[in-house]
Amino acid sequence: MISELDVIRRIRQQGTLFDANLLKGVGDDCAVFVTNAVETVSLITTDTLVEGVHFDLNWHPADRLGHKAIAVNLSDIAAMGGTPRFALLSLAAPSNLALETLDLFMQGFMAALAKYNVSLIGGDTVKSDQGLVLSITLIGEMDKQQVVYRSNAKPGDQIWVSGFLGQAAAGLEICRQGHSALQRNYPELVAAHLEPIPEMALGRALANSGLISAMIDMSDGLATDLAHVCEESAVGAIVHAERLPLLPSTQQAAKSLGLDPRQLALAGGEDYRLLFTAAATANKNIQEMAHHAVGGQLHMIGEIVEGQGVFLHSGEQKDRIDFQGYDHFSPGL
Amino acid sequence: MISELDVIRRIRQQGTLFDANLLKGVGDDCAVFVTNAVETVSLITTDTLVEGVHFDLNWHPADRLGHKAIAVNLSDIAAMGGTPRFALLSLAAPSNLALETLDLFMQGFMAALAKYNVSLIGGDTVKSDQGLVLSITLIGEMDKQQVVYRSNAKPGDQIWVSGFLGQAAAGLEICRQGHSALQRNYPELVAAHLEPIPEMALGRALANSGLISAMIDMSDGLATDLAHVCEESAVGAIVHAERLPLLPSTQQAAKSLGLDPRQLALAGGEDYRLLFTAAATANKNIQEMAHHAVGGQLHMIGEIVEGQGVFLHSGEQKDRIDFQGYDHFSPGL
Numbered sequence: 001m002i003s004e005l006d007v008i009r010r011i012r013q014q015g016t017l018f019d020a021n022l023l024k025g026v027g028d029d030c031a032v033f034v035t036n037a038v039e040t041v042s043l044i045t046t047d048t049l050v051e052g053v054h055f056d057l058n059w060h061p062a063d064r065l066g067h068k069a070i071a072v073n074l075s076d077i078a079a080m081g082g083t084p085r086f087a088l089l090s091l092a093a094p095s096n097l098a099l100e101t102l103d104l105f106m107q108g109f110m111a112a113l114a115k116y117n118v119s120l121i122g123g124d125t126v127k128s129d130q131g132l133v134l135s136i137t138l139i140g141e142m143d144k145q146q147v148v149y150r151s152n153a154k155p156g157d158q159i160w161v162s163g164f165l166g167q168a169a170a171g172l173e174i175c176r177q178g179h180s181a182l183q184r185n186y187p188e189l190v191a192a193h194l195e196p197i198p199e200m201a202l203g204r205a206l207a208n209s210g211l212i213s214a215m216i217d218m219s220d221g222l223a224t225d226l227a228h229v230c231e232e233s234a235v236g237a238i239v240h241a242e243r244l245p246l247l248p249s250t251q252q253a254a255k256s257l258g259l260d261p262r263q264l265a266l267a268g269g270e271d272y273r274l275l276f277t278a279a280a281t282a283n284k285n286i287q288e289m290a291h292h293a294v295g296g297q298l299h300m301i302g303e304i305v306e307g308q309g310v311f312l313h314s315g316e317q318k319d320r321i322d323f324q325g326y327d328h329f330s331p332g333l
Numbered sequence: 334m335i336s337e338l339d340v341i342r343r344i345r346q347q348g349t350l351f352d353a354n355l356l357k358g359v360g361d362d363c364a365v366f367v368t369n370a371v372e373t374v375s376l377i378t379t380d381t382l383v384e385g386v387h388f389d390l391n392w393h394p395a396d397r398l399g400h401k402a403i404a405v406n407l408s409d410i411a412a413m414g415g416t417p418r419f420a421l422l423s424l425a426a427p428s429n430l431a432l433e434t435l436d437l438f439m440q441g442f443m444a445a446l447a448k449y450n451v452s453l454i455g456g457d458t459v460k461s462d463q464g465l466v467l468s469i470t471l472i473g474e475m476d477k478q479q480v481v482y483r484s485n486a487k488p489g490d491q492i493w494v495s496g497f498l499g500q501a502a503a504g505l506e507i508c509r510q511g512h513s514a515l516q517r518n519y520p521e522l523v524a525a526h527l528e529p530i531p532e533m534a535l536g537r538a539l540a541n542s543g544l545i546s547a548m549i550d551m552s553d554g555l556a557t558d559l560a561h562v563c564e565e566s567a568v569g570a571i572v573h574a575e576r577l578p579l580l581p582s583t584q585q586a587a588k589s590l591g592l593d594p595r596q597l598a599l600a601g602g603e604d605y606r607l608l609f610t611a612a613a614t615a616n617k618n619i620q621e622m623a624h625h626a627v628g629g630q631l632h633m634i635g636e637i638v639e640g641q642g643v644f645l646h647s648g649e650q651k652d653r654i655d656f657q658g659y660d661h662f663s664p665g666l
Binding site for chain 1: 356357360361362363364365366367368373374375376377378379380381382383384385386387408409410412413415419421423425454455456457459460461462463464466468470472473477480482483484548549550565
C-alpha cells in the first residue's frame with residue numbers, strides 16, 4: 001500500500017528547478033518566494049481534475065494525464081499573457097493506486113513542468129475514498145501594464161480563436177466509445193483530449209503586442225467562454241457559423257460518432273485555444289504577428305456588439321447560444 | 334440540481350474584501366496581485382479535505398467545516414510567522430449536494446476569511462462523482478528576514494508546543510462514536526475537532542521576536558510533525574512523557590472512549606498548535622512574550638539532540654516514535 005510519505009518522497013525526489021526567486025519550495029509549511037520587480041504582478045490560478053469526471057485512467061495514460069493536469073493551468077496563465085513560474089500539486093489518491101501509475105503520472109507532470117520552466121514548490125497528499133482528485137495551483141508573473149483581462153471587449157471588436165475547435169471533444173468521444181478504428185485514424189483528435197498543448201508563446205505575444213482588448217482560454221467551449229467575456233465586458237457577441245474553424249478530420253470523425261460537428265465546436269470544451277478580441281483596425285497586424293512570431297493559426301469568427309447575449313448567425317437563422325455546453329455539475333456532452 | 338454557474342455566482346455574491354494589492358480577484362483566468370515592498374516575501378500553502386476521510390457531514394455542521402477548511406491553511410501561514418492575504422477555493426461537489434449545505438459552508442468560509450482579513454480571489458468548481466473535496470490555496474506575506482523555517486533547529490534547543498494536545502483527536506472519536514453524553518460533557522474537545530483555531534497572533538509574535546529557530550504547525554500529530562522538523566534540520570529529538578500537555582478533560586474522555594490519552598497527544602493530529610524550537614537561553618523571554626503579548630499557553634516538552642530520530646523518554650523507557658500516527662493513506666487512529 002502506498003503511504004503519504006512515499007508520495008511526498010517521490011515528489012521531492014523529482015527535485016525542483018533552480019529559481020533565484022524561490023527561497024523555499026517543497027518541505028516546509030509554506031513555499032516562500034519573491035516577485036521580480038516593481039512593475040511585475042503575480043498571477044494565480046487553480047484547476048481540479050476528478051477521476052471519472054475529467055479523466056478516465058482506463059484510456060488516459062498516466063504520464064499524459066500528468067502533462068494535461070499542468071497544461072490546463074498553464075492555459076489560464078497564457079490567457080492573461082503571463083509567464084508561469086511555480087506550481088503546487090494536491091493529490092487525493094485512493095490507497096489502492098498502483099505505485100507505477102503514480103510514478104508515471106509524476107514523470108509526465110515533471111516533464112511538463114521542465115518543458116515550461118516551472119518549479120514544483122509545494123502541495124498536499126491525502127487519501128481519497130474513491131477516485132483520484134488532482135488539484136493544481138499555478139503562479140505566474142508578467143508586466144503590470146500588459147495584463148489582458150476578460151473585461152475590456154468593446155462593441156465593434158472582432159472575435160478571434162487561436163486554432164481549430166471541437167477536436168478535444170471529438171477525441172474524448174472516440175476514447176469514451178472505445179472506438180479503435182477511429183483511434184487509429186484520428187490520433188490528432190485523441191491527442192487533443194489526452195494532452196492539450198497550452199498557447200504560452202501566443203498568449204505572451206498577444207499581450208506584448210498591445211493589440212488586443214480581452215482574452216480567455218477555451219476550457220468550457222466557445223459558447224460558454226465567449227459568454228464569460230461578454231458578461232465581464234457588459235457586451236454581446238455574434239458568431240458566424242460559416243467561420244467556425246473545423247478541420248475535415250473533426251467533421252469526418254463527428255459523422256462516424258453520430259455527433260454534430262458544429263455542436264462540438266460550440267460546446268465541446270477542452271480545446272484550450274485562446275479566444276481574444278481586438279479592434280477591427282488591428283486585424284492585419286494580428287494576422288502578421290501570429291504568422292511571423294508564433295506560427296499560430298488564427299481565425300476571426302465574429303464580432304462584439306452592444307447589448308448582451310452570444311448569438312450564432314447561420315444564414316437567416318439567429319440562435320442565442322451563451323453558456324451552452326459543458327457544465328461540470330451536469331451530465332457531459 | 335446545483336449548476337457550476339450557481340456555485341460561482343454564490344461565491345462571487347459573497348464579495349471579496351478590499352485589498353489595494355489585489356488587481357483582479359474572482360472572474361478572470363487568473364487572479365492578479367502585487368506584493369507590498371522589496372523586503373516582503375510571498376508565502377503559499379495548499380490543503381485538501383476529502384469527505385469521508387477528513388470530515389463527515391453527518392456530524393460536521395457545514396458552516397464550521399467552512400471555518401475549518403480555511404483554518405488548516407491559516408495554520409501553515411502561522412507556522413512561518415506570516416500574515417494571510419488571499420485565498421483560492423476549489424470545490425469538487427456531488428451534484429446532489431444540497432444548496433443549503435453549500436450556502437452554510439460558504440457562510441462559515443467567508444466569515445472566517447473576514448475574521449482573518451483574507452480575500453477570496455479565485456478557485457474552481459467541478460463535479461465529484463462521490464463526496465465533497467475541498468482544496469484551498471492560501472497566500473500570505475511577511476518580512477523576508479523573519480521567516481521561520483523547519484530546517485534550523487539546533488542540538489541543545491528546547492522544544493515547545495503552544496497548547497494542549499490530543500483534544501481534536503478525542504473530539505473526533507467522540508463524534509465518530511456518536512457518543513451524545515460525551516458530546517455534552519466535553520464540548521471543548523468536539524469544538525477542537527470541528528473548528529480548530531489557528532495561532533495567527535502567536536506565530537507572528539514568535540517570528541517577530543527573533544527568539545526561535547524552527548517552527549511547524551501540528552496537523553499530523555506531535556510524533557510526525559516533530560519528525561519533520563528533525564528531518565529538515567538533520568537533528569534528533571527527545572520528548573519527555575511527563576511534560577506532554579494533556580488537559581484532565583482529554584484524559585477523562587480518553588478513558589471513557591477506551592483510548593490511551595498519551596497516544597492521542599503523540600499521534601492524534603489536527604490540534605493545529607504550533608511546535609517550535611529555541612535556544613535554552615531564550616526560555617524566560619519566550620514565556621514572558623507568550624504571557625504578555627499573546628495570552629497563549631506554552632509548554633516546553635523536550636530538547637533537540639545530535640543524531641536522528643524522535644524519542645519518547647518515560648522514566649527508564651526510551652521509545653522511538655517518529656512518524657507514528659496519522660497517515661492519510663492508511664487507516665486513521
